[in-house]
Amino acid sequence: MKSFRERVLVVVSSIPKGHTATYAQVAAKAGNPKAARAIGTIMRKNFNPLIPCHRVVRSDGTVGEYNRGGPGAKTKLLHTESATLRHS
């Protein structure tokens, strides 16, 4: 039984290139559909290069936040990976 944040990191790292997942989706896959907010709390602190946190977006389709150069860098990365981004 690993910690919730361990599972979250695994789930996020499992996101295929060119594919995005919502925080709620990641939370649900980690085992807590309602822990979408906690995902942000975890990611914000535990950012490591093996975790493509930039592929995690909000349910609205907006990129959300990013601690690695701001939302702009995140959007740029997604665009680079040809991820299906939604126009806010």
Place this chain on the structure above:
DNA sequence: TAGTTGACCGGAA
């Protein structure tokens, strides 16, 4: 232990 914070979500006004 308890209280505050925050990369969120969904519903109501």
Place this chain on the structure above:
DNA sequence: ATTCCGGCCAACT
């Protein structure tokens, strides 16, 4: 369509 409010969860102080 946009803005406001409450709720839910994990981490930090």
